[in-house]
Amino acid sequence: MPSRPIRIRTTSQSFDWDREFATSRKDYYHWTQWIFEKLFEHGLVFRSKTLVNYCPHCKVVLSNEDSQGGQCDICHSDVVQLSKDVWFLRITQYADKLLEGLNHVDYPESIKQQEISWIGKSTGAFVDFPLDETDEKLEIYTTRCDTLYGVTFMVVAPEHPVLDKYKDRIKNWGDVEAYRLGCAKKTEFERTQLAKDKTGVKIEGLAAVNPITGKKIPLFIADYVMMGYGTGAIMAVPAHDQRDYEFARKFGMDIVQVIKGGNIKKEAYSGDGEMINSGFLNGLTNKKDSIEKMLQYLAEKGIGHKGVQYKMKDWAFNRQRYWGEPIPLIHCPKCGTVLVPENELPLELPPVKNFEPGTDGQSPLAKIPEFVNCTCPKCGGPAKRETDTMPQWAGSSWYFLRFCDPHNDKVFADRKKLEYWMPVDHYNGGMEHVTRHLLYSRFWHHFLYDIGEVNTPEPYAKRTYQGMILGADGEKMSKSKGNVIDPVDIVNEYGADTLRTYVMFMGDYASAAPWSDESVKGCRRFLDRVAGLTDIMTAQKEDPQIEADLHKTIKKVSDDIENMKFNTAIAALMTLLNEFTKAGSITRADLITYIKLLSPFAPHITEEMWQYIGMNPDGKTFLTVSEWPSYDEDKTRDVEKEIGVQVNGKVRASIRLAVDCPREEALSRGKAEPNVARYLEGKTIVKEIYVPGRILNIVVK
RNA sequence: GCCGGCGUGGCGGAACUGGUAGACGCCCGGGACUUAAAAUCCCGUGGGUAGCGAUACCCGUACCGGUUCGAUUCCGGUCGCCGGCACCA
Secondary structure, three states: OOHHHHHHHHOOOOOOHHHOOOOOOHHHHHHHHHHHHHHHHOOOEEEEEEEEEEEOOOOEEEOOHHHHHHEOOOOOOEOEEEEEEEEEEOHHHHHHHHHHHHHHOEOOHHHHHHHHHHHOOEEEEEEEEEEOOOOOEEEEEEOOHHHHHHOOEEEEOOOOOHHHHOHHHOOOHHHHHHHHHHHHHOOHHHHHHHOOOOOOEEEEEEEEEOOOOOOEEEEEEOOOOOOOOOOOEEEEOOOOOHHHHHHHHHHOOOOOOOEOOOOOOOOOOOOOOOEOOOHHHOOOOOHHHHHHHHHHHHHHHOOEEEEEEOOOOOEEOOEOOOOOOEOOEEEEOOOEEEEOOHHHOOOOOOOOOOOOOOOOOOOHHHHOHHHHEEEOOOOOOEEEEOOOEOOHHHHHOOHHHHHOOOOOOOOOOOHHHHHHHOOEOOEEOOHHHOOOHHHHHHHHHHHHHHOOOOOOOOOEOEEEOOOOEEOOOOOOOOHHHOOOOOHHHHHHHHOHHHHHHHHHHOOOOOOOEEOOHHHHHHHHHHHHHHHHHHHHEEOOOOOHHHHHHHHHHHHHHHHHHHOOOHHHHHHHHHHHHHHHHHHOOEEHHHHHHHHHHHOOOOHHHHHHHHHHOOOOOOOOOOHHHOOOOOOOHHHHOOOEEEEEEEEOOEEEEEEEEEOOOOHHHHHHHHHHOHHHHHHHOOOOEEEEEEEOOOEEEEEEO
16 A cells, blocks of 8 residues: 555546455445356355465465466465365356357457466267266367367376276276376476476276277277366367377387378378378268268267367356455355345455464364354354465456445445446556456356346457566666666656657557656656746737647547557657757747646656646646647648659659649659769650659659 | 567657658767866758768668569568467377
């Protein structure tokens, strides 16, 4: 709290402080818990024991989104995969809606792509492979079910449960266990980045059956198959999948080509081609057709069906942290999991002495008996509260809705107010939130829309992002590099107007740009020169050229601000200033317009100038709330323009022409230029191009 | 490997729908003011060749090629950088 408002105020950022709230206050998280309960009621909260990301340093279970790149979002240590009993939000159920919704919003392509690739939808088929001499069927997921005839072995992930089930039939259980242990020790990084060399163990005593050929095929465990994607088991088609190919080569498995093409002696072939060795698929040449035909066959025989897979996983939602919204669930030995009744919300976070999570994997709340022990709202018997808390993204997943109605204590926000304000017109933020906050909040909002609580499926109409301001050395600012710029220091030395102007002027808004002290000074110089305009204010009539330029600048600055091209807006204002300075005078009317245009960037100095020239006689008529200048479209159009005269596409002269100058006149004027005439002499004119106001080009031979 | 984006002076960056590349700012050089310095103001500033000079010509938007009267812009290829995903079956 202490430093942030100072920065916000010293740089004169404007907020409606009446709408201020904090997601950590109970009058806010009341409604975060309420939304959680709605999710629970609609079957979107479930508990499951699976492999999850765990940060050994923070001692906390993390979601996939919070452990991108295999690192903890908070402390950046490597996460490990542990089998844990975890609360999940079924975000995958909204995967298709999250994808489809992207078609109806104004987001940059890069952001859409990032969301799409994070969701990672793929269409394929689930196929059952019988385990020989058992009733067990091993389900696999494949995107190329048309290559089923080329399956020569199967691979399951080291963690696959089928192994434990048939433990006593596996003759080399010792080897299998040793391999599993080795895999468990590896970090995600080692397993995916370093271990490109295929490893695995053949399961002795257990074999699979290719459901389409009836042939017995060997079964392996190998860590190139992940438990977290698909079913954790694959059918291996070495002829047409490079990973399977490498594995087959190493373990001496058969490689059966089923698609013509490539050089199977050297590598797997994943391209298109005629189907061979594939029974009823033989002769088909189109991937789409053969997949379709195989799917039909699988469905008829009841051995497989069409299916989709997502890389995105369900949202691991509970954290073993103190600072988070308590999860409003009660564990009753009789009734199971029961929601805290709505009228008992908010379920308050109890005060605690020690914030550290316990070594037992429990949250600090577990150590408070008064909190843990409660009565079941259903049966009235003794019960225990869930002691984990929600992740930081919970409260932020709907805050924009609360801004519409921040003090409502009856509902999370009044429906009429939501309808008035939503959707958010423009959400600008960092790229780092695209696969976290943006994704999560879109999910919650889609859900609230589905249950009729909000009026639009998508929360944000438009999304943009800003580039990072780098240190003067071109590196990301960091304390350890010592290249951090504190905006308050800049304000103290040059003023808030200079800081604001510089930050907007320093480069393209969406691109990263290094800090430059020298350029900051340049912006200060600019503002000092602006301040000097009052000295040359005159009552004289305005020059027509200046008038035209003024109108052009109003247009440009207005458009540029709208399109977030702040750097060129400021450049246009600098150019116009240069003109006034050169002319040595500015009319009062022009000065008024000028400072209005500059005021979003430099609100203080322009407000002062406004007052200085008598625009605020009653002390209440502020520039900040004055009307934005308008322009006359006709006056933004040049009457005359300097255009280039080319001969064979090379500029040989430059002439000033009326924009509506007729073709004949333009041509004769152009040809009359000595340096043009020089190139025309003795040549035949083949073609003459004249684009009024743009170019004159004479093609000769 | 796949997806998205980018590559323009010494630097940050401009350039409409294909129409005089380098706006604007910084740095740098020269000059004015000053006893002097800082600040400020004025002039110059992509590279090269010729000329005392005005000026003229050549080269130039990562590289190679294409389309076009004309390409930073469109197309094909190559290289490099940034971001995202990744043994994803």
